[in-house]
Amino acid sequence: MSRSSTHACPDRRDTLVAVAAGEAMRDLALEAHLIACGGCNAFLASVQTQVRALRGLTPLPAPRELHGLVVAATQAGHRQERAVAALRSIGRATMPPEVDHAIWPIGVSAPPVLDDLVNRSLQDPTHSFARRFAGRIERLSAPRDLDARVGKVYEFGAKRRERAARRLAFATAALVLVGITVTATWLVARSGEVTAAEPQFVIERVTSPEAFDPLWRSTLSGLLGGAPDADRIVREKKL
Amino acid sequence: MKIDPDRELVEACQATTPTGLEGSFRTLYDQFKDRVYNVCYRITANPSDALDASQETFGIMFRKIRDFRFESKFSSWVYRIAVNASIDHKRRSSTRALTSLEANTDSTRDEVSKYDVRDERIEMPIAAASRHELEAEIQSAIARLSPKMRAITVLRYVENLSYEEISESLQISLGTVKSRLSRAHEALDRELTPVIDKHYLR
Numbered sequence: 001m002s003r004s005s006t007h008a009c010p011d012r013r014d015t016l017v018a019v020a021a022g023e024a025m026r027d028l029a030l031e032a033h034l035i036a037c038g039g040c041n042a043f044l045a046s047v048q049t050q051v052r053a054l055r056g057l058t059p060l061p062a063p064r065e066l067h068g069l070v071v072a073a074t075q076a077g078h079r080q081e082r083a084v085a086a087l088r089s090i091g092r093a094t095m096p097p098e099v100d101h102a103i104w105p106i107g108v109s110a111p112p113v114l115d116d117l118v119n120r121s122l123q124d125p126t127h128s129f130a131r132r133f134a135g136r137i138e139r140l141s142a143p144r145d146l147d148a149r150v151g152k153v154y155e156f157g158a159k160r161r162e163r164a165a166r167r168l169a170f171a172t173a174a175l176v177l178v179g180i181t182v183t184a185t186w187l188v189a190r191s192g193e194v195t196a197a198e199p200q201f202v203i204e205r206v207t208s209p210e211a212f213d214p215l216w217r218s219t220l221s222g223l224l225g226g227a228p229d230a231d232r233i234v235r236e237k238k239l
Numbered sequence: 240m241k242i243d244p245d246r247e248l249v250e251a252c253q254a255t256t257p258t259g260l261e262g263s264f265r266t267l268y269d270q271f272k273d274r275v276y277n278v279c280y281r282i283t284a285n286p287s288d289a290l291d292a293s294q295e296t297f298g299i300m301f302r303k304i305r306d307f308r309f310e311s312k313f314s315s316w317v318y319r320i321a322v323n324a325s326i327d328h329k330r331r332s333s334t335r336a337l338t339s340l341e342a343n344t345d346s347t348r349d350e351v352s353k354y355d356v357r358d359e360r361i362e363m364p365i366a367a368a369s370r371h372e373l374e375a376e377i378q379s380a381i382a383r384l385s386p387k388m389r390a391i392t393v394l395r396y397v398e399n400l401s402y403e404e405i406s407e408s409l410q411i412s413l414g415t416v417k418s419r420l421s422r423a424h425e426a427l428d429r430e431l432t433p434v435i436d437k438h439y440l441r
Contacts, residue, residue, distance in 0.1 A: 013421045013425075014417040014418055014420075014421045017417070017420055017421045017424050018402070018417060020424075021395060021396075021420065023401065023402050043428075046424075046428050046432070047424045047428075049431075049435050050424060050427050050428065050431050050435070051396060053373075053377055053431060053434070053435060054377065054381075054392065054396035054397070054427075055396055056373075056374075056377075057281070057374055057377060057378070057396075057397060058370075058374060059273065059277055059397070060273075060276060060277055060280055061273055061276075062272040062273050062275070062276035062293065063276070063286070063290060065290060066272060066276060066290060066293055066294065067260070067268075067272075069290065069293075069294040070260055070268060070272075070293075070294055070297040070298070071259060071260045072294075073294050073295075073297060073298035073301075074259055074260050074264070074297070074298065074301050075259055076298075081302070
């Protein structure tokens with residue numbers, strides 16, 4: 001594929017095209033440039049070939065159908081023009097006053113509220129517009145289904161509240177119990193600290209059960225399963 | 240200021256109330272129909288789109304002819320309408336243009352044959368086939384250009400308008416005409432070179 005146009009001098013291209021198209025004549029300066037510049041020479045030759053090819057296109061006669069189409073278009077245009085002219089020729093008549101009276105019964109005047117409405121719409125157009133259209137919005141009554149749905153929701157809410165109250169009571173009781181336990185433990189621990197500071201033991205050597213204090217004797221008897229026997233105690237100690 | 244060759248005819252149209260395609264309107268139509276159709280066909284690259292665009296061009300032309308004030312050449316005005324109508328049509332039928340290039344070329348070729356009224360019996364069949372192929376390939380190369388480049392290429396090489404006339408028709412400066420045409424040739428260099436080599440046109 002020839003790309004002679006890319007090698008031609010950019011400032012000469014328009015002139016070369018004009019020469020090839022027969023719009024300009026070759027002058028001496030151009031001739032001298034063409035001898036020196038191969039790119040421009042090739043471009044000129046290419047454009048001349050293109051021109052020959054383009055000029056070789058056979059002129060086509062208008063097809064016969066065109067006549068009919070143009071007649072139709074012209075007549076349509078003519079009809080349109082006549083219709084526009086006819087409409088323009090119709091004079092503008094004024095309405096007779098009798099018609100006015102027939103349409104508007106005598107004595108009917110605009111209600112006073114109209115003044116107020118017009119005033120409001122002039123002072124605050126947005127608000128007035130909103131009011132006018134908000135007033136026209138249809139009010140709908142709640143469907144019967146809504147009652148049942150709301151009842152269910154309410155019932156469910158009551159049950160949930162009841163459960164929550166029970167849980168709260170249980171938690172409170174548990175907290176109180178824990179509090180009491182902690183307090184009691186603390187108190188017991190505190191009292192223990194005071195009393196069990198220095199344990200004191202009394203060692204008594206007894207030789208017969210009768211030497212025991214009656215309280216001790218009964219305690220010992222309870223522990224040993226009967227009346228304490230001093231010999232046996234001694235014997236057991238020796239063993 | 241140059242005298243517009245169509246001035247008399249256009250003024251005659253402006254003086255009469257159009258009642259259809261007759262009288263001065265018919266003369267004007269006969270004078271422009273081939274030029275308009277060619278521009279539309281080369282820009283849309285499709286005979287049926289070209290027909291629609293041509294119809295639209297003449298519809299607009301006859302509706303607006305009373306408003307034409309001779310600030311440019313009448314032919315430039317007509318070309319402008321034709322170019323805009325064609326580009327609009329091409330844009331609207333862009334979904335159709337998204338079909339494969341090969342299918343498009345074939346269908347274009349078939350439709351060209353359908354509308355081409357020249358008697359092919361006077362031409363050798365091989366030569367006729369080769370000419371059709373070459374024209375279809377050049378047409379598809381033009382169709383691959385951007386709408387602006389396509390319009391300028393068609394006006395320059397198919398309609399042989401001068402740079403000045405192109406500038407008037409497309410309402411762009413002379414400098415823009417030059418640079419746009421130059422860019423169109425750069426693009427065509429890529430597109431047309433294989434075609435030119437294939438058909439030994441060098």
